[in-house]
Amino acid sequence: MNYNARKIAVEILHSVEELKAFSNIEINKRVKVVKDIRDENLIRELVYGVLENKLYIDNIIKNLSRTKYNKIDIIILQILRIGVYQIYFMEHVPDRAACNESVDLTKSFNKKRLSGYVNGILRNASRNKSKEYLPNKKNNLIEYLSIKYSHPKWIVEVFIKDFGESFTEELLKSNNTNPPLSVRVNRNIVTRDELIQILNSHDILAEKTNYSKDGLIVSKPRNITELKEFKEGYFTIQDESSMLVAQVMDPKEGSIVLDICSGPGGKATHIAEAMNNRGKIISRDIFDHKLDLINKNALRLNIDIINTEEYDALIFDDSLKKSVDYCLVDAPCSGLGLLRRKPDIRWNKSIGDLDTLSKMQITILRNAAEYVKTNGILIYSTCTLTKKENMNVINEFLKLNDEYSLVEINTVDMDDNESLKKGYIELYPNIHGTDGFFIAKLKRIK
Numbered sequence: 202m203n204y205n206a207r208k209i210a211v212e213i214l215h216s217v218e219e220l221k222a223f224s225n226i227e228i229n230k231r232v233k234v235v236k237d238i239r240d241e242n243l244i245r246e247l248v249y250g251v252l253e254n255k256l257y258i259d260n261i262i263k264n265l266s267r268t269k270y271n272k273i274d275i276i277i278l279q280i281l282r283i284g285v286y287q288i289y290f291m292e293h294v295p296d297r298a299a300c301n302e303s304v305d306l307t308k309s310f311n312k313k314r315l316s317g318y319v320n321g322i323l324r325n326a327s328r329n330k331s332k333e334y335l336p337n338k339k340n341n342l343i344e345y346l347s348i349k350y351s352h353p354k355w356i357v358e359v360f361i362k363d364f365g366e367s368f369t370e371e372l373l374k375s376n377n378t379n380p381p382l383s384v385r386v387n388r389n390i391v392t393r394d395e396l397i398q399i400l401n402s403h404d405i406l407a408e409k410t411n412y413s414k415d416g417l418i419v420s421k422p423r424n425i426t427e428l429k430e431f432k433e434g435y436f437t438i439q440d441e442s443s444m445l446v447a448q449v450m451d452p453k454e455g456s457i458v459l460d461i462c463s464g465p466g467g468k469a470t471h472i473a474e475a476m477n478n479r480g481k482i483i484s485r486d487i488f489d490h491k492l493d494l495i496n497k498n499a500l501r502l503n504i505d506i507i508n509t510e511e512y513d514a515l516i517f518d519d520s521l522k523k524s525v526d527y528c529l530v531d532a533p534c535s536g537l538g539l540l541r542r543k544p545d546i547r548w549n550k551s552i553g554d555l556d557t558l559s560k561m562q563i564t565i566l567r568n569a570a571e572y573v574k575t576n577g578i579l580i581y582s583t584c585t586l587t588k589k590e591n592m593n594v595i596n597e598f599l600k601l602n603d604e605y606s607l608v609e610i611n612t613v614d615m616d617d618n619e620s621l622k623k624g625y626i627e628l629y630p631n632i633h634g635t636d637g638f639f640i641a642k643l644k645r646i647k
């Protein structure tokens with residue numbers, strides 16, 4: 202073994218923070234040299250654990266450091282973060298090991314002179330582990346929630362405004378949990394029951410999803426995408442929430458579908474599967490490399506009814522007017538429904554993005570509406586939770602467009618069927634166990 206897992210974790214965190222690298226891409230790149238699955242798991246846990254708990258951890262460091270927080274050396278800060286994370290969150294790592302490993306790491310980055318400083322803070326953290334150093338919850342609720350669950354204050358404020366205080370706390374808590382791994386069965390090749398058997402034969406446990414008719418929740422094997430069945434298109438990795446889009450659309454075989462923001466094609470390929478690969482799907486995206494991914498996914502899944510086109514959905518396309526039976530607007534959004542899966546999102550977005558995005562979403566939806574035939578279906582979806590990007594967009598759209606109305610969703614079963622009757626679905630990690638997600642079903646009535 203000529204690598205050090207903790208050192209790799211520090212380097213990844215440094216790239217994410219200083220070079221704005223995406224954590225999942227950076228991890229996948231760096232774990233290639235790692236031979237032992239336990240080391241790979243340790244790297245993932247340290248990186249995601251620190252990103253998910255950054256404000257909480259930094260608050261502890263601020264309370265224990267004699268050096269001012271903004272004067273701490275950037276590599277030392279990452280070493281302290283993974284040290285505090287191990288002490289506070291990883292019960293199976295002895296505190297002494299967390300301290301010693303961090304001191305060794307400090308030396309390995311040629312910062313031996315700071316090893317006493319690192320040692321002091323971490324020994325102190327270990328001695329005072331029961332202390333959280335949190336602000337008073339009653340007097341400083343936003344600050345308290347922000348630090349306790351490590352979400353920037355603006356996100357806490359938006360969630361409290363949209364969902365109230367106690368729901369927000371539950372939501373923030375669940376954003377720091379480990380999401381399940383779900384796969385979508387390609388029903389043109391196998392049934393769900395058959396795929397469960399196949400996965401079991403590879404020692405992978407699988408059970409049916411609650412809401413999607415095509416989903417399985419699977420135990421997490423190291424490389425599920427290395428299985429022969431994956432390569433042959435039996436299944437696709439996708440969160441259950443995203444699987445509901447095709448289920449809500451419920452497209453008929455032989456119809457014409459436009460997926461206006463389609464890359465990398467997760468939903469377009471599902472729609473094609475639901476149409477038994479008969480009909481036509483126009484998959485558009487503004488980025489050429491995402492169209493390549495759609496084509497690659499379609500090839501793996503034995504789908505040949507998808508035509509990809511590079512096109513900016515903000516620009517109206519007269520040639521498509523009233524020409525499609527179904528249109529999907531899976532809009533670019535803030536992604537605040539994905540915080541469990543992509544902890545970087547919380548640090549890379551700002552409140553200003555919500556206004557910019559909602560304006561863009563309304564423009565794309567209004568253009569898309571023009572392409573649908575009378576009696577056709579328009580689906581609007583996002584992987585975010587903010588009202589501004591979800592229901593407000595739909596209300597604004599309906600105000601400007603009397604040719605559409607929301608229609609009942611009768612292809613999904615849920616406990617709360619009030620919103621289904623009204624034509625939309627809101628999914629929350631703390632309630633449904635899925636990513637946070639929004640889907641609205643609109644029908645062109647004129």
Ligand SMILES: C[S@@+](CC[C@H](N)C(=O)[O-])C[C@H]1O[C@@H](n2cnc3c(N)ncnc32)[C@H](O)[C@@H]1O
Pocket residue numbers: 443461462463464465466467468469485486487488491512513514515531532533534
């Ligand atoms: C939420 S993702 C779509 C995910 C996709 N439907 C799937 O299931 O795999 C939004 C997509 O919109 C694309 N996009 C962003 N701005 C766009 C624009 N102005 N026109 C077309 N596509 C755009 C992004 O490149 C991104 O691929």
